[in-house]
Amino acid sequence: MKHFDILIVDDEQRYADMLAKRLGLRSLTCKVCYDGQTAIDIVGEEFFSVVILDLRLPDLYGTEVLTWIKQCRPETTVIILTGHGTEKDREQCMARGAHSFMNKPLDIDRLVTIMTGIKESYRHD
Amino acid sequence: MTESLNKFPGAMWPQFHRKNDEHLNPYYTFQDYRQTWGMTIFILMMTALLPLVVMTLIYYQLIETSINTESLLRTERLASNARRAVTFFLEERLAALTFTVNEMGYDQLTNPGHLSEVLRNLKLGFGGLTDLSVIADSGTQVTYAGPFNLEGKDYSNQPWFMECQQHSACVSEIFSGYRDVPHIVVAVKSMRPDGRLFVLRATLETERLIQALSSYKTGEHADIFLVNRNGLLQTPSQFYEGESHHMNIPLPAYSDRTRAVMSTDRNGQPILIGYAFIDTTIAPTSFLLMVVKQKAGMMKVWLDLRSNINWFFGVSALIIAIVITLTSTVMVNQIFQADRQKAETMVAAERNCQLASIGQLAAGVAHEINNPLALINETAGYVKDLFTIKQQYKEDPDLLEHIDSIIDAVERCGTITRQLLGFARRFDVQNQPIDLNEMVADVINFHKKEAEYRNIKIHVDIPETIPLIETDRGKLQQIILNLVNNAFQAIANGCFLDIRAEMDGPEHVRLFIRDNGCGISEDHLNKVFEPFFTTKKEGQGTGLGLSITYGLVQKLHGNITVQSKTGQGTTFVVTLPVQIKKESQS
Numbered sequence: 215m216k217h218f219d220i221l222i223v224d225d226e227q228r229y230a231d232m233l234a235k236r237l238g239l240r241s242l243t244c245k246v247c248y249d250g251q252t253a254i255d256i257v258g259e260e261f262f263s264v265v266i267l268d269l270r271l272p273d274l275y276g277t278e279v280l281t282w283i284k285q286c287r288p289e290t291t292v293i294i295l296t297g298h299g300t301e302k303d304r305e306q307c308m309a310r311g312a313h314s315f316m317n318k319p320l321d322i323d324r325l326v327t328i329m330t331g332i333k334e335s336y337r338h339d
Numbered sequence: 340m341t342e343s344l345n346k347f348p349g350a351m352w353p354q355f356h357r358k359n360d361e362h363l364n365p366y367y368t369f370q371d372y373r374q375t376w377g378m379t380i381f382i383l384m385m386t387a388l389l390p391l392v393v394m395t396l397i398y399y400q401l402i403e404t405s406i407n408t409e410s411l412l413r414t415e416r417l418a419s420n421a422r423r424a425v426t427f428f429l430e431e432r433l434a435a436l437t438f439t440v441n442e443m444g445y446d447q448l449t450n451p452g453h454l455s456e457v458l459r460n461l462k463l464g465f466g467g468l469t470d471l472s473v474i475a476d477s478g479t480q481v482t483y484a485g486p487f488n489l490e491g492k493d494y495s496n497q498p499w500f501m502e503c504q505q506h507s508a509c510v511s512e513i514f515s516g517y518r519d520v521p522h523i524v525v526a527v528k529s530m531r532p533d534g535r536l537f538v539l540r541a542t543l544e545t546e547r548l549i550q551a552l553s554s555y556k557t558g559e560h561a562d563i564f565l566v567n568r569n570g571l572l573q574t575p576s577q578f579y580e581g582e583s584h585h586m587n588i589p590l591p592a593y594s595d596r597t598r599a600v601m602s603t604d605r606n607g608q609p610i611l612i613g614y615a616f617i618d619t620t621i622a623p624t625s626f627l628l629m630v631v632k633q634k635a636g637m638m639k640v641w642l643d644l645r646s647n648i649n650w651f652f653g654v655s656a657l658i659i660a661i662v663i664t665l666t667s668t669v670m671v672n673q674i675f676q677a678d679r680q681k682a683e684t685m686v687a688a689e690r691n692c693q694l695a696s697i698g699q700l701a702a703g704v705a706h707e708i709n710n711p712l713a714l715i716n717e718t719a720g721y722v723k724d725l726f727t728i729k730q731q732y733k734e735d736p737d738l739l740e741h742i743d744s745i746i747d748a749v750e751r752c753g754t755i756t757r758q759l760l761g762f763a764r765r766f767d768v769q770n771q772p773i774d775l776n777e778m779v780a781d782v783i784n785f786h787k788k789e790a791e792y793r794n795i796k797i798h799v800d801i802p803e804t805i806p807l808i809e810t811d812r813g814k815l816q817q818i819i820l821n822l823v824n825n826a827f828q829a830i831a832n833g834c835f836l837d838i839r840a841e842m843d844g845p846e847h848v849r850l851f852i853r854d855n856g857c858g859i860s861e862d863h864l865n866k867v868f869e870p871f872f873t874t875k876k877e878g879q880g881t882g883l884g885l886s887i888t889y890g891l892v893q894k895l896h897g898n899i900t901v902q903s904k905t906g907q908g909t910t911f912v913v914t915l916p917v918q919i920k921k922e923s924q925s
Contacts, residue, residue: 226710232717239724297709298760318709319716319753322724 217263218333220244223253223279224268224295233266233320240326250274254282262290264332266325267312269296269303277306284311291332295320353668355675362865366682368674376671383663388656395652402641407601410611410637415599418613418630421555421563422597425617425628428548429525432468432541433508433621435461436527440539445531448473448539454484467547469522474500476536485542487518494540499524503538508622513545513565513573521545525622549574552628560636565617566590567625579604579631588612588631601634609634690868705756712752719745758883770919772807773815775848779838782819786827793832800839805848809918814891821888822852822911829909830856847914855908859901867901895919 220237222244224230234244245262247253250271257265265283269276280292291313296303304315314328355372369375439457440448447453458471470485478495494500499511503526511524526540552563552574565573570590572580581587587605591598597615604610613630635642723742726732732739779799783790790797808815826836837853859867866872868889892899896919903909 226714229710229714229717232714232721236717236721236724239721239728297706297713298757317753317757318713319749320713320720322717322720 217261218242218336219260219262220264220266220329221253221256221262222246222266223248223250223271223276224266225249225270225272226268236322237326237329242326242329248272250276250279253279257283257287257290261287263336264291264293264313264329266293266295269294269299269307277303277310280307280310280312293325293328295325353672353675355672360679360682363679363682363686366678366685368678372671372675375674376667379667379671380664383667384660387659387663391652391656395648399645402645406638406641410632410634411599411601414611414613414630414632415597417555417557417561417563418599418615418628419597421552421630422615422617422628424551424555425548425565425626426619428551429510429617429624430619430621432465432525432543433510433527433619435465436525436539436541437508437621440527440529445473445529445537449482451482451484454482458484461541467544469542469544471542472540474526474538474540476538481537489517492517497524499526500538503528504536506622510619510622510624510626512567512571512625523548527621545574555630558632558636560633562629562631564629565626566629568616568627573626576629579629581605586629590627599630604633611637701759705759708752709756712749712756716746716749716753719749755883758887770809771812772809773812774807775805775840775850776801778812778816779819782816782823783838785820786823789827790836795827795830795832796835798835798837798839800837802840805840805842806917808848808915810895810915814895815915818888818891818895818913819850819852821884821891822913825884825888825911826852826854826856826909829858830854843914846917848917850913850915851910852913853908853910858905858907858909859903860905864901864903868899 220242222230222234222237224233224246225248227246227248230246230248234246237244244266245256247256250273253265253267253271254274256262267276267279267283271279276294276296280294283290283292288311292311294303294307294312294315295318296316297318299307299315299317307315313332316325353373353376355376439461443453443457448457454471454473458468461468461471470483470487470489472483472485472489473481474494475481478493478497478500480490480492480494483490497511499509502511503509506528508527509525511526513521513523515521516524522545523543524540525543526538528536528538531537548565552565555563562577562579564576564579564586566586567573568590570585572584572586576586579586579588588602588610591600591612591614593616594614595616597613599611599613602610602612611632611634613632615628617624617626617628719742723739723746726735726738726742776799779801783797783799786797789795823836823838830836834855838851839853840848840850843849863872867885869886872886889899892913892915895915897913897915899914900912901909902912
């Protein structure tokens with residue numbers, strides 16, 4: 215069975231940490247980083263099953279990071295988690311290969327359900 | 340015809356309705372359109388009528404002056420001609436007497452037979468002589484020829500005899516004398532062979548003189564007569580005989596030639612007086628010839644003409660006034676309407692601008708609030724997670740309830756921020772043909788249960804003739820839903836909701852959503868589309884519903900208006916294009 219590692223990319227540090235803790239409690243191990251470039255670096259070095267990505271990052275646009283990840287690590291699933299994203303954002307992200315698009319404040323149960331689905335699909339692979 | 344009659348008072352006295360339009364006032368070009376209208380009419384009237392009035396008055400003045408001059412001239416000419424006639428009448432007879440006295444001498448004249456023959460010859464030659472007599476220097480009549488026997492009469496006290504002593508001849512005033520018949524005495528003085536003086540006297544009939552004068556009378560308002568130098572009438576006057584045979588107009592000043600002057604009679608009526616003091620070459624007389632004409636009579640033709648001109652002028656002025664008033668009214672009204680449209684556009688633009696800036700602010704606020712909200716949500720979620728995992732807290736429903744209430748509150752705030760962003764954002768419009776009837780039915784379906792429960796009657800009247808509308812389904816649904824929601828909140832149980840549609844020209848559809856609920860007060864009517872404006876109790880409404888609706892309608896290139904009366908209900912009217920034009924979309 216492959217490792218199921220998760221990376222949370224969000225400029226709001228406390229939010230990212232808190233989300234990591236909550237997912238940790240649900241047996242989902244997470245790494246966190248707080249800007250786009252670090253995220254690209256980490257993803258370049260290491261394989262992550264899922265990246266939870268914010269669209270508003272201090273240095274890069276979330277969509278740029280998404281494009282990069284999908285180019286270099288096509289197997290990695292990207293879930294966009296943003297403050298109110300527009301319909302346009304959603305369409306763009308989905309077109310660039312995002313798995314799903316979620317708005318803050320987050321419904322943790324929904325996220326977990328999605329994760330479980332992804333995990334299941336990994337297991338089948 | 341009746342319609343144009345009804346419009347006429349409005350065209351002459353426009354209203355410039357500005358009731359309930361105070362909010363448009365800052366954008367009007369003129370502060371007071373009635374004043375502008377009045378000034379326009381006044382200036383145009385002055386420009387058109389003043390020169391006309393001035394010209395007419397000058398013309399009147401000129402005509403009157405020329406008529407006066409002409410009348411004076413004519414009166415003077417008439418007086419001059421009459422004077423010549425009177426003078427000739429007297430001079431002719433004086434000359435005849437002078438010739439007789441020189442030719443015949445005292446001796447022959449004192450012969451009664453001779454004197455009678457002379458009288459007969461003179462009567463044949465001139466006529467108008469009554470008698471002839473020779474008077475001695477003592478004043479006693481020596482010889483008499485004529486119808487009366489006046490021999491031996493003493494004339495020494497008669498004024499004409501005394502005057503004759505001083506001059507070579509004399510003409511008396513017209514007097515009645517011993518016979519009590521009006522007559523004139525003319526006398527010529529001569530010398531007897533013994534050196535003493537004697538006088539040949541003749542009595543003239545006044546009839547001939549009066550006839551001669553009458554022949555000069557022209558027109559019914561003219562009067563010609565003789566007076567003496569004290570104003571005593573010598574011949575009868577038709578209009579101007581006053582007390583004790585004096586004329587009742589003032590005596591003119593002496594002049595050696597014929598003159599004409601303007602004056603007034605005793606009634607104050609203007610008259611023209613032509614006069615001449617009559618003197619013969621042989622003897623002076625005390626006669627003054629008067630020609631009096633009433634000015635009104637002479638002016639009659641001109642006055643008639645003037646009255647016609649006045650009528651013409653009055654009618655022209657009235658027509659000019661009406662044309663100017665109508666033209667000014669139309670022009671100022673058009674300016675007013677154009678200004679009003681401009682003002683309304685400005686107000687709408689200002690409101691859009693205000694709404695847009697509030698929208699931008701709202702978007703900013705929503706973004707900023709969203710991050711801490713998300714954090715609160717995760718933190719509360721984490722705390723809940725912890726409690727759920729640890730068995731001792733899991734059993735404590737109170738704790739979990741509190742945490743849940745925090746998460747609920749966050750969710751509610753999340754809804755508000757989503758709405759705010761929805762209001763602020765420009766979503767792309769995705770057009771598809773929509774059956775309005777179906778859509779309204781769908782929306783009503785949401786409220787069916789509530790309507791049944793609250794006993795609210797919903798009446799929908801959307802005619803078959805309304806075509807499919809090419810527009811964004813989601814937004815239109817949201818608009819109708821918001822308005823129906825709004826109506827449901829405004830009405831009490833048992834009221835009604837009326838939804839109907841009609842065509843507004845071939846390219847627009849109008850949707851009316853009418854309720855008979857509490858209504859909106861006039862103060863609030865202008866603010867209902869502003870964000871955060873609500874009259875509901877705190878916590879019951881965000882004050883965003885109608886402003887979002889407004890934004891959505893604008894996005895669909897439509898227009899929304901509201902009419903309401905407190906206590907009677909509210910009608911929202913949404914006007915939408917049947918087809919959104921491609922260029923306006925971009």
